[in-house]
Amino acid sequence: MSMEGSSAVSDWLHHLIILPILIPLMVGAAMIPIDERNRMIKGVMGFVSTLVLFVLSMVLMRASASTEGFLAGTSVYQLGNWPAPFGIVLVLDRLSALMLCLTSGLALAAQVYSIARWHTAGHHFHSLFQLLIAGLNGAFLTGDLFNLFVFFEIMLAASYGLLLHGSGPLRVKAGLHYVAINLAASSLFLIGVSLIYGATGTLNMADLAIKLATISPENRQMVEVGAGILGVAFLVKAGMWPLSFWLPTAYSAATPPVAAVFAVLTKVGIYVILRLSLLVFGANAGVSAGFGQTLLVVGGMLTIAFGAIGVLASQAMARLAAYSVLVSSGTLMAAIGLGHSSMIAGALFYLVSSTLTISAFFLLIELVERGRDAGADVLAVTMEAYGDADEDEEVDEAGAAIPGTMAVLGLCFCLCALLLAGLPPLSGFVAKFAILSGLFGLSGAEPAPALSAADWTYVTLLILSGLSAMIAMNRVGIRTFWASIENTVPRVFVIEIAPVVVLLGACIFLSLQAGPTMRYMQATADSLLDPSGYTQRVLTAPRVGGQ
Template sequence: MSFLDHLIIMPILLPLGAAALTLLFDDTRREIKAGINFAATILLVAVAIALLMQTDAVTREGTELTVTYQLGNWPAPFGIVLVADRLSAIMVLLAGILGINALIYSMARWQAAGPHFHMLFQMLLMGLNGAFLTGDLFNLFVFFEVMLAASYGLLLHGSGVLRVRAGLHYIAINLAASSLFLIGVSLIYGVTGTLNMADLALRIPHVPANDLGLLHAGAAILGIAFLVKAGMWPLNFWLPTTYAAASAPVAGLFAIMTKVGVYIVLRLTLLLFGEHAGASFGFGQTFLMIGGLATIAFGTVGVLASQSTGRLAGYSVLVSSGTLLAAIGMGDRAVTGGLLFYLVSSTLTISAFLMLVELIERARVAGADVLAVTMEAYGEDDEELEHEEEVGVVIPSTMAILGVCFALCGLLLSGVPPFSGFISKFAMLSAVLQSEDAASPIPASTWWLIGLLIISGLASLIAMTRTGIATFWATLEGQTPSVRVIEIAPIAILIALCLGLTVAGGPVLRFMDLAADALHTPTDYIEDIIGTTPAAHAGGAS
């Protein structure tokens, strides 16, 4: 086997090896640990790009749609299998991009705020990549727990009362979700006798009618565990507080954590309960649609009600998750392409915004918000104001840079044309309207989705404008924050990537449409996993 045949396992082995290597050094030698972390994450991005190109190449050649890797050379469904297609390769690359930028930001000061930061950072990347690449539900649970265990430590990194309180709530909620995960997996295994995803897709259509209730109960319990992580209402009350309490680089990396739940829900919904699923076809889609719409509405209200920039960012995460879940609930192939575009664009934007929050908060004077509310309620002495002549204030370069980044984040989150946020939403909405039968009326759920997407975008624009005026255009004088290049550079890179998505919107959408076609036609995916024979070795198969 060539090196390319082992490429798929590298996103798991690289972080695992780097995490183990950092443990050999004491925390006083932080520069060495940071160098190991940085080198491993850069290599991870390179491997993810190569893996994405590999999945794209085999698809265009028409030989196969997925890249599979049998650990121990045991054939599926008996052994552990890793699977890479366009979607999983996109997610691995997205995790690597967020990881390298969050790491760069952390090198300014956050890496020194607590022990074992770099080890936990790499273990989180390992858990994320394993969840995206595994083809087995039990191993999905293993990587899920690795990811969560690392996220517990990273969320508590830096201590502080608010961070510890939010961290304990986060741990308790996710432990409950993990229990539901195990219960759901146990029920599904009891009915089908397998946990390999491709094998499940083959067996579910043949489940006896009297066992369907147990199968659906297991799938529903399993889905709740993922929807807790995805942040669907009413399972998401923990999320805004948690994301606001996390340190800036950790929050920036956590932007992809909710997308893990969305990814798994999307993968399993189309693979296990798609058109080939027989009596189980479409299971859970109506629930996802209603839950997604409720999440958008809840997030929109939260965005408008937020009095702090951190909570504004947290509720923006909910709007993003709700949009994705509602789009999955539509179950339409054309909508899925726009959904994937929106997933990438919103994740990059929210990660940049979550890291930008800390820099913006440095410019705010303690008590300024309270004083501003007081002045608005009771007014000022008009006679004093008449004697004040405001000629203008020169904006420091730091504030100008932060203001530009904040404005671009606001435009991207709001979906204002011509940016990538608008392109992705327009792609989803146009697909929804064009997919309906011209002879039948458009369903009410479609109108609800269109209306909520427009209203949520307007709410984001209003909230971001209000926050921008209070921060960058307030009459109260604040202090110019001390911002290092190493802190603003990752934010600029993520925003530049979003602008790149805008410029390359056509090719990116075509790529996402191909990924959506593969998701909605899982026959090749199943055959590539189940039909793969063990590799031959000189000494025999292992």
């Protein structure tokens, strides 16, 4: 009786893996028939759904990190109770659990922020938001390339509507470009998947990793061509230069809650590249080991340089944040491409920290700029260039009190500046230090490697990108808080500033808990670098009922 009860509990726990997909999918579908005049009802439904997802993702993350329990390590969920590689499987491991937690956290903050005003700017906002989350969670959980394409399309279809949410000519123009580019990327995705299936007869990632080691030279060529085409599709989403021309305009035109959750969309491309490069094209892939790493290194470094130049050139804060997304993506792509195993843990830490920071910054920008004239930044540049300010004007007051709202917004802005620039003591510095420690072999786990020219170039770009962020944020901060032309105090609701504070608080928490966080990231990196446990669990997972 005890064994039967334990088996029943295990079966129920097993279904937790699919809930991050089912919950937002069902809630999003249930919202569609509800009249748009009842947006607050939809907002409450969306908030409850996202809150449940956040709690669930924390549970799954804790379970995957444990050494005992039914969901410990790598867990496999067989849809239709068909085993891999014939059936479709969802796979929960440390990396996918980390991405689920990050996504749900950002989604919860953006969901709360949108209820204040932005969900009324268009139709079906909350439904599209839930479908976007379902697509993201599915992409992180799936163990099959074709179903990765399916969830990728669900995510993109929802993002099309969310980017156009709020209308306006600039948003519509950017949205149409975004749709066209991503439809082309989806076509490349499908072509790449077809070539890989034609050469190997499988799309299961674990099975593909096993077969690639023994595949014939002719079929290997086709697999590499397919993987190259597939890689282009993901690099478009990740924002590698020159495929990133669409991203700054699209992200800066989106409404604040949409831009905040879009910060994790680029990380879908990073996630898939990291997953496939270490699982399929890892050390056991034979002559295909390390496929595409050179492109990742060169493209990642060019992306960092392009993003840093864009950050310096940006006068509007929204474009500054959008170019910061490119700096983040380039840093991660180059770290993966350099192939130093000791850098992966630091790169994962940086992925979480930079995504939280950029998401908080997107939400903060609208609060800071609320009530300012559209041409305030251009006017400020003109005054700096031509000296139009009246320097001889007498000041009657010795000083002016700083309004409470501006003090809170200014503090949040300073935290964003420190995090984007990677200055101590916050998590942005810890993440970059962890990457450089892995590169220089300071962790002591491996002997210090001899650094190549590419390694030194990466170090230089990493430092210069932080310097460019510091310069740009200082310039914008002075114009906004210290020498503002309008001198107006925006009206900010608690429900709007609270998500910003929580996201920045999460970065502070990462700083304070850097030791345990890095241990989790290192264990995640170790499991990625040794994919034998992943492949074995996926391909040998028993059917429910033991049949």
